[in-house]
Amino acid sequence: MFKTILLATTATPSCDDAAKVAFDLANKYKARLVVLHVVGRPSRGYSPYIVDYRTGQEVDADPDYIEWVKEELKNTYAKQLEKAEGSVEIEARAGMPCTEILRVARRETADLIVMGAHARDEETAASRFRDIVGRTMRKVAKQSRAPVLVVSRPCTTCFWYFSNIVFATDFSKAAHSAFLFAQKTAREIGCMLHVFHCVDLGAAEKTDQKEIEARVAEARARIDALYLPELAGYENYDIEVREGTPYVEILKFAREKSGDLIVMAHHTKEVPPEEAEIGGTVEQVVLRSACPVASVNRPDRLE
Amino acid sequence: MSQVALKKETPVSDDGMLKGAAKLTPEKIRETVRKVLDGETGARLKTYAAMCARCGMCSDACHFCLSHDRDPAWSPAGKVKRTIWELVRTGGKVDAEFILDACRIAHTECNLCKRCAMYCPFGIDVAYMMLVMRRICHKLGVTPQYIQDTAHSxxxxxxxxxxxxxxxxxxxxxxxxxxxxxxxxxxxxxxxxxxxxxxxxxxxxxxxxxxxxxxxxxxxxxxxxxxxxxxxxxxxxxxxxxxxxxxxxxxxxxxxxxxxxxxxxxxxxxxxxxxxxxxxxxxxxxxxxxxxxxxxxxxHAVEFYHEILKQGRIKIAKKFEGPVTLHDPCNIVRGHGLHEMAREVVRLTCDELIEMHPNREHNYCCSAGGGVINCGPPFKTSRVVGNRVKAEQLFAAKARGAKTVVAPCHNCHGGLEDIIHHYGLGMDVKFLGDIIYSCMEKPE
CATH class of the missing domain: 3.40.50.1860 (Rossmann fold)
Known part of the structure; x- marks a missing residue:
């Protein structure tokens, strides 16, 4: 199912959960795994000196230093490397993390990028959640051709990779790519696919119940029209429409169904990122979800 | 003539400069200074050195000087006095410490923005003199490490x-x-x-x-x-x-x-x-x-954007929302007079332009240009603190509604971002290209 998986890691404990999922997936699907660590970003004026993300020290990112970082990475992931069944390549580079992750993903034609949600270990207040959903994750998810699997918390349901896939849609073009990925994954594994939409109530108290019911019915009809023809010949799915705050409903639904993979689109090109409803939603889901979240915006790597 | 007050210096912590200076001998300094002054400069430098009337008109031109409450040590004439004039006067009979100090001044406390040259009654080009000083430092092997590494690349x-x-x-x-x-x-x-x-x-x-x-x-x-x-x-x-x-x-x-x-x-x-x-x-x-x-x-890109917008080669679908202010990069404004063209591009693409004052060829530098930002973290604080006037200018524009700073220059971007961050101004910095790209009609 996956030929090449790219694990983009900060090589700190905050990416341990992502690393576990990436190594497990590579073993399960006999994929080649590329482990990429972006060492640090250069200073203003772009000299060869960089500040190493892990140590906070200023270093000259020459080939010797990069080699040394690669050795360190091998130590960090020694246990996983020991158990790895397929080929694992370790790569370290200096630069802007999102640029380098996308560059390497393209070069390796990765069909899945696995990453953590943020680089900080400390607990953070809810008001800052948007900030800690790292800018890197947001940029990569938005621009990547390949599906991006974001793992921000220990996966409590990941025993089978995967048995219950939850696909949440906002009916956009990008969401259709996400659907293709969810459907393909479900078909190949033969697992359950839950197609889900939440009618966003916004200022709920002002909405009349009849109107809510009408909107739920309308969404249901759209799902039938958009996705049912594509699911021809596959029985193992169900469809659910609820109303409320999208990210809360998606999380509740995933928990109810013991979802072990949530698939969503990040945001679409037609809608500016700050206005895209599902953009903010996906970030909230990523932060709180107990299972990995795949952000899929493009169909390129799904063939 | 009275002497300017001596400035208390923080010691230089730059490896490239310190290691280079450690290898200097008085003979080497004298010989190198003579070679550059005799072999590479001529009437221009001599005239500049002889003509300066110490009138102080340049002080008000320099953002470093203004940001340090008009301390004469930061004035362009003051900086020249502590660098190239001394070499001309003594014929290079200075010690390594002097060179270290002169290198710091020429490389990190002057952006070569040429604003002072406009205010000098004689048109003395301080940027030229600072570049001669940098040339001597280069020949002596005393250059800030970060920018030297970039030059190596x-x-x-x-x-x-x-x-x-x-x-x-x-x-x-x-x-x-x-x-x-x-x-x-x-x-x-x-x-x-x-x-x-x-x-x-x-x-x-x-x-x-x-x-x-x-x-x-x-x-x-x-x-x-x-x-x-x-x-x-x-x-x-x-x-x-x-x-x-x-x-x-x-x-x-x-x-x-x-x-x-x-x-x-x-x-x-x-x-x-x-x-x-x-x-x-x-x-x-x-x-x-x-x-x-x-x-x-x-x-330059500004001229190109102006051309394609004026010729109707690209069309603006919807103008950029929210008032913007325009930063004039020294090298294309004092260096090439593109300020009106840049304004026209901004007017063609943005809803509203709020001017900073002073502007156009009188605009203050971002304090990153002239290779100063490229001298790296050791000099970041002095560059940002040394441009309080830019922060005040930006803040005044913000107070009148500007949310975004348009700066058609890479170094200005870096410099303005640092200033905005340091002084907590909370403004976005954008290229003209960013704005045109986001507002243009894109063919299917």
């Missing part, structure tokens, strides 16, 4: 960022792939001989800001011009050697750039939004090479 690879040839081409193809999703017929034509335009960028674009190449490709394709990018060294128009005083290398870089354009038989070069690169191509490098006219005309 130029010498070894002919680009600023150690970008290898295949990496360069790969970055272009990558951005072409990305942009084709938005514009299926888009191309980034590499090595197309006989095209009308060669588009050139600075080294950091392929390395760190590949999105800018994407945006430029969309704009160039949508405007329907015949363009190309080179596939060989010579693609990079940036030039840190110009600022370290390595004039020979500056010449080689500019020759490679122009030769590439000649080889591709293009009729002109369009440069991305970079100020220092424009100075190197339009003012300093071409003169070092002795061109009366450069072999291929060069235009």
């Amino acid at each position: 130029h010498s070894a690879t002919m680009n600023q960022m150690w970008v290898k040839e295949d990496e360069w081409i790969d970055s272009l193809q990558w951005q072409e792939d990305e942009a084709r999703e938005e514009m299926p017929n888009l191309r980034i034509p590499i090595e197309k001989e006989g095209a009308d335009i060669m588009y050139s960028v600075i080294g950091p674009e392929p390395k760190f800001r590949a999105q800018l190449i994407y945006q430029a490709a969309v704009i160039l394709n949508a405007s329907g011009v015949d363009w190309t990018m080179p596939g060989t060294p010579g693609w990079d128009n940036s030039d840190m050697c110009m600022y370290t005083g390595d004039n020979e290398m500056m010449g080689r870089l500019k020759r490679a750039h122009f030769d590439t354009a000649v080889r591709l038989r293009v009729s002109r070069i369009v440069m991305g939004e970079c100020g220092h690169a424009f100075r190197s191509v339009h003012d300093m490098g071409n003169r070092w090479l002795g061109y009366r006219q450069p072999p291929v005309p060069v235009i």
